[in-house]
Every structure is written in C-alpha cells, then in structure tokens.
Amino acid sequence: MKDLIYVGAGGLLGTLCRYGVQKWVPTAAGGFPLAVLLINLSGCLFLGWFFTVTPGAWRIPPRLRLAIGTGFTGGFTTFSTFTVDALRLWSEGKAAVSLLYILASLLGGLLMSLAGIRLGQYMASRSGGGTAV
Amino acid sequence: MIWLIGIGGIAGTVLRFGLGKAVSARLGTAYPWGTWLINISGSLLLGALYQLYLAGSLSPALWGMLGVGFCGAYTTFSTFGYETLQLIDSGRSGRAALYVLSSALLGIAGAALGMAIASWFIA
Structure with a gap:
C-alpha cells in the first residue's frame, strides 16, 4: 500500500510536468509533436541514468527510487500520445511528418536510453561503489 | 482542469505499476510483457477517447482526466x-x-482500432 502512495505521488508530478511542457512548447511546423518528443527523449535519458546509478552507486530508499523512476518518469513520458499523434498525422495526409516523428521517437529514445545508461555506468565506476547494471 | 489531469495521472501510474508487477509475476521478466501490454492497450484506449473528443462526445474536462x-x-x-x-x-x-x-506497430494499430470502435459507437 505504501508503495502505491509513493508511485502515485511521483505519477502525479510527472503527469503535471508533462502537461506543463505540452502547454509551453509550441507545436512545430507541419504539426510535428515537438513537446511530446522532447518529453520522451529527456525521460529516456533520465531513466537510463537514474536506474543505473541507483541503487548501486547511490543508495537511496527503494520507495524513493520507485517514486522517481516508475512514478515520476513513467508518468512524465507517454507511449499512447506518441502512437495517437503518429496516427493522427498519417490520417491528416502528413505521412512524411508521421514517419519522421516515429523514427525520431524510436531511434532517439533508444539512443537517449543508451546514453543515460552509459553515463550512469561511468559515474558508478568512478564512484567505486556498487555494481553497474 | 489541472486537478482532473492530476487525478487521472495518479490512477494511470498506479495501474501501470500494479499491472506491470502482476504480469511479470505471471509471465516472468525475460520479455517486457507488462509494458508491452500496457502501451498497446493504452494506445487503443487513447485512440477511442480521442475519437470521442473529436466528435464532441467527450468534454474537454473528461479528455483532460482520461486522455x-x-x-x-x-x-x-x-x-x-x-x-x-x-x-x-x-x-x-x-x-x-x-x-x-x-510495440510501435501494434500501438499505432491499436490506436486506429480504438478510433474505429469509438466511431462505430457514436454512429
């Protein structure tokens, strides 16, 4: 039960941050969903790093790891908005923009996850403590 | 509006956590079945909600909370x-x-299916 409170609190903050970014980052030319792309890429970078440095190099309470990783970052990033936007662009006749968005999200997301994990491994090896994932 | 979005966000996050744990307990962790299922089913649901919102059958407040x-x-x-x-x-x-x-193909196909189901219900 306590886990759910931590995860829910993180999810609340992540969701509101996502809403804030979506409101303040304008949609790029051609209807390209720039805000959600930035949200998903930055979330991938952060989660890769965070899940790698904790709990090995940085010892934080397991519930705080759950609140920040699964709750906040999971609630901040979104997959369903990505798929519905890709479909919407396609159905509006903007097939090229849709494909560009899909490729940028998938390739960019994986590269950001990779960068985050490698950065975490580097920091964990330098701190000398714990084991890198 | 912001509170409705927040309440929806809490519910979605807690369900993802619970369902993810339940699925990996049942199917193991060799393949990320939990997130796979969550992302595809969520895409289907959002597609349906988006169609309802476009058709005016879903208020902006409900779209904010659920979508x-x-x-x-x-x-x-x-x-x-x-x-x-x-x-x-x-x-x-x-x-x-x-x-x-x-995940990407079935997610987009799920969103299309959700939109189709919603339009069928509206019609």
Whole structure:
C-alpha cells in the first residue's frame, strides 16, 4: 500500500510536468509533436541514468527510487500520445511528418536510453561503489 | 482542469505499476510483457477517447482526466526505452528489435482500432 502512495505521488508530478511542457512548447511546423518528443527523449535519458546509478552507486530508499523512476518518469513520458499523434498525422495526409516523428521517437529514445545508461555506468565506476547494471 | 489531469495521472501510474508487477509475476521478466501490454492497450484506449473528443462526445474536462492524465501516465516511453537497452545489453538484440517494432506497430494499430470502435459507437 505504501508503495502505491509513493508511485502515485511521483505519477502525479510527472503527469503535471508533462502537461506543463505540452502547454509551453509550441507545436512545430507541419504539426510535428515537438513537446511530446522532447518529453520522451529527456525521460529516456533520465531513466537510463537514474536506474543505473541507483541503487548501486547511490543508495537511496527503494520507495524513493520507485517514486522517481516508475512514478515520476513513467508518468512524465507517454507511449499512447506518441502512437495517437503518429496516427493522427498519417490520417491528416502528413505521412512524411508521421514517419519522421516515429523514427525520431524510436531511434532517439533508444539512443537517449543508451546514453543515460552509459553515463550512469561511468559515474558508478568512478564512484567505486556498487555494481553497474 | 489541472486537478482532473492530476487525478487521472495518479490512477494511470498506479495501474501501470500494479499491472506491470502482476504480469511479470505471471509471465516472468525475460520479455517486457507488462509494458508491452500496457502501451498497446493504452494506445487503443487513447485512440477511442480521442475519437470521442473529436466528435464532441467527450468534454474537454473528461479528455483532460482520461486522455492526458490517465492514458498519458498509464503508458510509458522511458521504461520502454530502458527495457529495450536491457535486452540489447544482455545479448538479446533480436528480442529487443521485436519488442520495439511490435510495440510501435501494434500501438499505432491499436490506436486506429480504438478510433474505429469509438466511431462505430457514436454512429
């Protein structure tokens, strides 16, 4: 039960941050969903790093790891908005923009996850403590 | 409005956490079945909600709570990326490619199916 409170609190903050970014980052030319792309890429970078440095190099309470990783970052990033936007662009006749968005999200997301994990491994090896994932 | 989005976000996040744990307890952790199922089902639901919103059958407040809040937080992109890299780093690149392609293709197909189901209900 306590886990759910931590995860829910993180999810609340992540969701509101996502809403804030979506409101303040304008949609790029051609209807390209720039805000959600930035949200998903930055979330991938952060989660890769965070899940790698904790709990090995940085010892934080397991519930705080759950609140920040699964709750906040999971609630901040979104997959369903990505798929519905890709479909919407396609159905509006903007097939090229849709494909560009899909490729940028998938390739960019994986590269950001990779960068985050490698950065975490580097920091964990330098701190000398714990084991890198 | 912001509170409705927040409530939806809490519900979506907690359901993702609970369902993810239940699925990995049942199907194991060799393949990220939990996130896979969550992202595809969430895409289907958001597609349906989006169609209802477009047709005016869903108020902006409900769209905020269920679409932006619930579906947005229920599905996740960062865990999807992290799990893919974990598969690659453990030498299972084929499984990683299958995970990425099936999540994206079935997610978009799910969104299209959700929109179709919603239009059928409106009509």
